Amino acid sequence: MAMGRLKAPQRREQLLAVAVKLFARWGYSATTTAAIAEAAGVTEPILYRHFRGKQELYIAAVSAAARTALEIWQSMIDGIDDPAGQLRTIASRFAGHVLEQGDHYHLLHGALATSRDRRVVAVLREFFTGAEQFFEGLFARGQARRVFRQDLDARNLAWQLIYAGTGFAMIVLNLGDDGRFVVQSAVDSLVAGFEG
């Protein structure tokens, strides 16, 4: 098999990508290492050379989903100088981004809603701390430039966005609604409320 010829780092990446898909689709409990190995075209012993077990694969998959989300948010605002423009860009692209990254968000939501493992919780805390820093920074830069209102706390605003974004992603992704119009008008009223 061509699959058999992958080098170790590529094999690890491939197993991780397969694990993301299966965990996203079936959840932690219903996904077995046997199913992941089969979908990756390898035997279970080969899987176990790269990951000690299902829990380690799951943690690696949730970490990869978190890292990817934060990187894409950052890439959305690279090259945009104005913080209000950065916020508008993220808002306008967020629904499409969530659907494109459906597996990653399914995985993050499933981990948040159902996992009691403290290592998974630690990965999720790190993700939300990253999100806090990202949005707090955006609001703080906007306040420093006086394009956002000075009287609101940047960290607080960051958490309002994180709560709304998390709920939005959960509902749009799982119930198939198109909430774009709500996000657009929410940001319009938010940014209009800040600017000037």
Next chain:
Amino acid sequence: MAMGRLKAPQRREQLLAVAVKLFARWGYSATTTAAIAEAAGVTEPILYRHFRGKQELYIAAVSAAARTALEIWQSMIDGIDDPAGQLRTIASRFAGHVLEQGDHYHLLHGALATSRDRRVVAVLREFFTGAEQFFEGLFARGQARRVFRQDLDARNLAWQLIYAGTGFAMIVLNLGDDGRFVVQSAVDSLVAGFEG
């Protein structure tokens, strides 16, 4: 056994309450009807007299969680005449409510994040439609009385609250953060933005 003496409707309620707890704690896949029957102190055949199977029990449990949440929100505003006061009351009590109703919210979030069954999705849609009607009504009454801004769409505002409330409940419940300060200041800025 004293448990054996329950009448059919009480037995059904008891089985449902046990199912809510176990599904909330372990999720759908990892919970068996054998475990539910055992925790309820009955045999599996008795469980099957009341529910055709695990999926029917799960749907009934998610429905019960949704109904309870909507009823409690309504009870929070009963006797409060002013829509701005209604919104402030819900906001100030929401974190405590989510923690008190932890099993019900765990169940709703788990269903939303992980279930692909169309009957479960239908129950969730009904829940969010109920939430939309509840908050749209609140905002529309406030606009009719001119205590909220006239230029914002009540349905849109309802969905902003639903997204934020869903994300807030998920994060507070599962990561153990106390987000109350964020909610309080968010509502302060929201209501301040609306009133007058």
